[in-house]
Amino acid sequence: MNYSSYQEKIVERYGVELTGWPIHGHIRNPGQLSTDDNIILLKALVDGKCKWRKLTQGEVSARKLSNKQSDTNGGTVDEPPQQPRTQQLRVIDSEMQVDDHVVDENTA
Numbered sequence: 171m172n173y174s175s176y177q178e179k180i181v182e183r184y185g186v187e188l189t190g191w192p193i194h195g196h197i198r199n200p201g202q203l204s205t206d207d208n209i210i211l212l213k214a215l216v217d218g219k220c221k222w223r224k225l226t227q228g229e230v231s232a233r234k235l236s237n238k239q240s241d242t243n244g245g246t247v248d249e250p251p252q253q254p255r256t257q258q259l260r261v262i263d264s265e266m267q268v269d270d271h272v273v274d275e276n277t278a
Contacts, residue, residue, distance in 0.1 A: 173199040177237050185230045190220040 172179040214220035
């Protein structure tokens with residue numbers, strides 16, 4: 171399945187969507203999930219909580235328009251917003267280095 175272009179290659183082309191995705195974030199390749207997340211996904215699929223739903227022609231048209239507008243406005247259609255980068259903290263003797271800034275813990 172084409173996960174990187176899910177909206178265009180799956181939803182728009184075939185008029186279906188995967189509902190009840192049990193993992194936090196966007197729909198993605200199970201190979202990118204942890205073992206625990208794959209177990210959660212498998213259980214949701216077996217239990218019918220995660221399943222394919224056929225869209226109406228109106229829903230497909232609305233989805234295509236929304237995706238086109240998002241793409242035109244520079245947004246991303248298939249990828250979630252990137253998470254902000256966390257600061258890298260390293261302790262060196264009595265100094266802490268946060269990203270590229272050194273802070274002496276005796277004066278901080």
